[in-house]
Amino acid sequence: FCTISNIQTIMSREITLHPYEEICQHWPRTGNHIIASYTDDAVLVYQAFNNEIGEYALQHQKFEGCPSYNFTRMTWIKTNFLWMMYRSKYGTRPNQTCVLGIWLKKQAFEDILLRARFKGPGAGKLRLQWDPDYTPEFRRIKRRRDIQLGIKGRESFQNGDDIVEIVDCSELAALSKVDRSIPDERVYVPSNRAIWENIQLDLE
Numbered sequence: 001f002c003t004i005s006n007i008q009t010i011m012s013r014e015i016t017l018h019p020y021e022e023i024c025q026h027w028p029r030t031g032n033h034i035i036a037s038y039t040d041d042a043v044l045v046y047q048a049f050n051n052e053i054g055e056y057a058l059q060h061q062k063f064e065g066c067p068s069y070n071f072t073r074m075t076w077i078k079t080n081f082l083w084m085m086y087r088s089k090y091g092t093r094p095n096q097t098c099v100l101g102i103w104l105k106k107q108a109f110e111d112i113l114l115r116a117r118f119k120g121p122g123a124g125k126l127r128l129q130w131d132p133d134y135t136p137e138f139r140r141i142k143r144r145r146d147i148q149l150g151i152k153g154r155e156s157f158q159n160g161d162d163i164v165e166i167v168d169c170s171e172l173a174a175l176s177k178v179d180r181s182i183p184d185e186r187v188y189v190p191s192n193r194a195i196w197e198n199i200q201l202d203l204e
Contacts, residue, residue: 017181030143031202034188036079042103045077046084054098062160080146086134091173101169108162125152136180
């Protein structure tokens, strides 16, 4: 875990865990969907880092200024908690032991969605891809896909302007592994039809 072990910071938006079966029964069975925790003004995304980067981000509420954060590399953020657990093996993989929850301003999140491009010529510095969903045991759900967003060189993300709050979810990751629990996540539908078309979102 990060040495800054509090799950939430002073500005906290509470994240609570619920049984997986209770939450997933409300999700679509097939298609491309954004499944996330969100409020009226913010959307929660996840990424796992080494402790040095994680502790810096928690303390300063931004990535700018962190000596070990590589701004030339693409940071892939996930809205789906279990996809982050799969990628980081519940926060146990080397250099992925500090699982951060990043509350993005909804306007910033939707701006990233609108500007992101699929892999290929002209993809640029904001990327998106759809990946298979996973169960708590990492069984692949082939017909339902979750979104991943790649961010590189977005100054407003690095300096914290896009961010409402960064919280430590490392302890939540450990608890989730023990009892198959996840945060309350729902289908998120962006407000702009242009975003639906850009990311190839399924609405049914």
